[in-house]
Amino acid sequence: MAAFITVSKRPILGLPFLLPSCDSVSLELRRSQSSYRRTKQRLRVKPDASFGLSSDKTQDHIIYNPPSSSPSVYHTPTKFLPSDDIRRSLRTDTTADHLNTEGLPSVLKSPLGKKYHLGPSDITEIRKLRLGDPITWSRSKLAKRFDCSPTFVAMVCEAGPQKKEIQKQVLEAVQSRWGAKRRMAREDRKLRKETWGRDE
Amino acid sequence: MKRLQLQRWSSSALSSRARTGGRLQRHLYSSNRFQSTNPTPLQSEADQSFAEEPSIPSTTTPSPKFTKYQLPSPPIQAARESAKLAALHARLYLPSRLPLETLARCLVDPSADSNSQFNNVPLAVLGHDLLTHYTSEHLICTYPRLPLTVIFAAMFAYAGPKTLMAMAREWGLEHAAAPGGEVDPGFLQFKRVAPGTDTNAEPLIGTTRPNEDQKTWRKSITSSVVYDNEFGDPDMAGVPSSESSESAIQTQYTEGVTVEQASASFVRALMGAIYLHAGRPAAKRFFEQHILSRHLEIANLFSFNQPARDLSRLCARENYEPPVAKIISETGRKSRHPVFVVGIFSGQDKLGESVGASLAEARTRAAVAALKGWYLYSPLNVRVPSSMEEKGAAPWKPVYVDLGEVIV
Numbered sequence: 001m002a003a004f005i006t007v008s009k010r011p012i013l014g015l016p017f018l019l020p021s022c023d024s025v026s027l028e029l030r031r032s033q034s035s036y037r038r039t040k041q042r043l044r045v046k047p048d049a050s051f052g053l054s055s056d057k058t059q060d061h062i063i064y065n066p067p068s069s070s071p072s073v074y075h076t077p078t079k080f081l082p083s084d085d086i087r088r089s090l091r092t093d094t095t096a097d098h099l100n101t102e103g104l105p106s107v108l109k110s111p112l113g114k115k116y117h118l119g120p121s122d123i124t125e126i127r128k129l130r131l132g133d134p135i136t137w138s139r140s141k142l143a144k145r146f147d148c149s150p151t152f153v154a155m156v157c158e159a160g161p162q163k164k165e166i167q168k169q170v171l172e173a174v175q176s177r178w179g180a181k182r183r184m185a186r187e188d189r190k191l192r193k194e195t196w197g198r199d200e
Numbered sequence: 201m202k203r204l205q206l207q208r209w210s211s212s213a214l215s216s217r218a219r220t221g222g223r224l225q226r227h228l229y230s231s232n233r234f235q236s237t238n239p240t241p242l243q244s245e246a247d248q249s250f251a252e253e254p255s256i257p258s259t260t261t262p263s264p265k266f267t268k269y270q271l272p273s274p275p276i277q278a279a280r281e282s283a284k285l286a287a288l289h290a291r292l293y294l295p296s297r298l299p300l301e302t303l304a305r306c307l308v309d310p311s312a313d314s315n316s317q318f319n320n321v322p323l324a325v326l327g328h329d330l331l332t333h334y335t336s337e338h339l340i341c342t343y344p345r346l347p348l349t350v351i352f353a354a355m356f357a358y359a360g361p362k363t364l365m366a367m368a369r370e371w372g373l374e375h376a377a378a379p380g381g382e383v384d385p386g387f388l389q390f391k392r393v394a395p396g397t398d399t400n401a402e403p404l405i406g407t408t409r410p411n412e413d414q415k416t417w418r419k420s421i422t423s424s425v426v427y428d429n430e431f432g433d434p435d436m437a438g439v440p441s442s443e444s445s446e447s448a449i450q451t452q453y454t455e456g457v458t459v460e461q462a463s464a465s466f467v468r469a470l471m472g473a474i475y476l477h478a479g480r481p482a483a484k485r486f487f488e489q490h491i492l493s494r495h496l497e498i499a500n501l502f503s504f505n506q507p508a509r510d511l512s513r514l515c516a517r518e519n520y521e522p523p524v525a526k527i528i529s530e531t532g533r534k535s536r537h538p539v540f541v542v543g544i545f546s547g548q549d550k551l552g553e554s555v556g557a558s559l560a561e562a563r564t565r566a567a568v569a570a571l572k573g574w575y576l577y578s579p580l581n582v583r584v585p586s587s588m589e590e591k592g593a594a595p596w597k598p599v600y601v602d603l604g605e606v607i608v
Binding site (some may be wrong): 070071074075076077078079080081082085086087101104105106107108118123196197199 | 379504507520524525548552559561563565570572573574577580
């Protein structure tokens with residue numbers, strides 16, 4: 001920091017944060033004063049460990065420091081290789097990316113687990129309830145009662161024609177209130193989701 | 201095993217007019233030359249006599265039955281005089297056993313000359329079969345797990361008419377404005393479609409698929425193997441010639457063809473001509489140099505609707521642990537531009553990894569990467585069945601055959 005103060009040619013009163021009395025908080029808020037020397041100093045980063053010679057190896061070695069990017073899809077994961085493929089034995093322990101899979105957080109909040117706890121009697125019950133009173137017994141309510149997912153309810157039974165008609169009208173009423181911006185944003189979102197599957 | 205001498209039994213595809221090297225024809229030429237007092241070479245006799253005929257009624261040169269202007273396509277004698285044709289032959293580095301006359305015949309589309317003894321239809325049929333055969337065996341042996349839709353798309357990308365047209369354009373092939381006997385045989389001879397014609401106007405009739413008039417019926421991709429052509433498109437040529445009337449074919453040709461169709465049939469005919477004149481190794485080399493050398497990114501042909509579901513079905517089928525998406529690293533979760541790196545794991549093994557601006561996006565993309573990793577598996581030291589036709593080939597080892605794509 002001492003060098004920083006001496007380099008400044010501007011009157012010291014115009015830069016109150018350079019005064020010795022200023023505390024650390026005001027020092028963080030100062031404008032950055034770029035100079036050639038300071039820029040060079042900041043760019044002088046420590047090289048990657050693989051660049052230099054390691055202590056135990058005195059001979060030349062190959063520097064392998066690939067840029068960070070997604071792995072190539074043409075590089076078949078070891079698990080997907082057929083049992084008689086020679087690459088399966090070559091890749092046993094040489095691959096570097098040993099991730100501690102237990103320590104990584106899951107993407108989904110609740111752990112995905114299938115219970116398979118519903119029997120045929122429960123499924124007939126779900127169908128009866130949904131067809132009998134579709135307004136009360138919606139998919140989410142049925143899912144909550146039978147402790148399954150709404151997707152499972154949809155797989156098991158379909159809503160009645162009246163309920164479908166009502167739902168369609170509700171959707172139309174909601175969509176009629178959308179302006180151009182919201183409609184376009186929703187369309188864009190749908191198009192963007194389609195690009196995920198095409199990997200664009 | 202001795203190599204087959206293809207030229208001997210290839211006369212069905214090559215008309216007598218095209219085989220100028222024949223002993224009988226050479227004999228006829230030389231006798232004509234002795235009789236004639238005209239010192240010009242015989243090949244230019246036709247146009248010379250046409251030019252001179254009104255002024256000098258010559259008795260020595262027999263007056264030709266047809267003038268060049270009456271012929272639908274250039275006469276075979278003109279092939280030796282065309283600089284364009286010779287240049288095309290040299291530019292493509294074609295084998296010297298392929299004569300210029302056959303190259304000239306490859307350039308005559310059936311829309312210009314409906315006589316199959318003079319147009320390129322027989323050669324194009326053979327060439328199309330060779331091209332699609334070599335392409336499909338290359339694709340299936342190199343990527344044994346590809347889904348059928350991707351195979352069809354890749355076939356179209358390698359040997360489809362659009363690619364063949366691009367190749368012909370890159371070769372510097374020029375098109376004749378209108379076909380005729382007086383045109384330089386180095387031009388592609390075809391009758392053009394009248395401007396403003398809607399090519400997709402009429403419904404497809406005469407395909408090999410049963411119940412083709414039912415528009416609402418589902419067409420499964422597996423049925424395309426049986427009923428459709430090599431690219432998964434409706435197959436028109438599969439109808440036996442006895443059923444399709446000759447007049448329908450005639451009207452189709454007289455209406456004209458597009459540049460794309462004419463260029464594609466030229467490239468196919470050239471492939472067939474190389475096969476007939478120079479043999480199988482030369483045809484294979486031509487295919488590798490001009491078709492397989494084109495770069496195709498097969499990974500970009502995929503399109504998944506529900507990759508996460510497909511992947512979980514795949515893992516269930518192959519008895520792997522169910523796939524779990526986990527966050528490998530992330531930055532800026534609460535900011536405007538967050539980046540998440542999500543990997544999909546099955547037990548301890550990572551199946552795929554990708555980046556996304558949201559957790560859902562990164563998870564979907566990682567599932568896509570895992571599925572592509574499965575489908576784009578390629579064995580080492582790939583050999584195709586047609587490599588066994590070479591002399592002294594190593595004993596055949598069965599190629600890897602996969603169960604098939606994931607069906608949900």
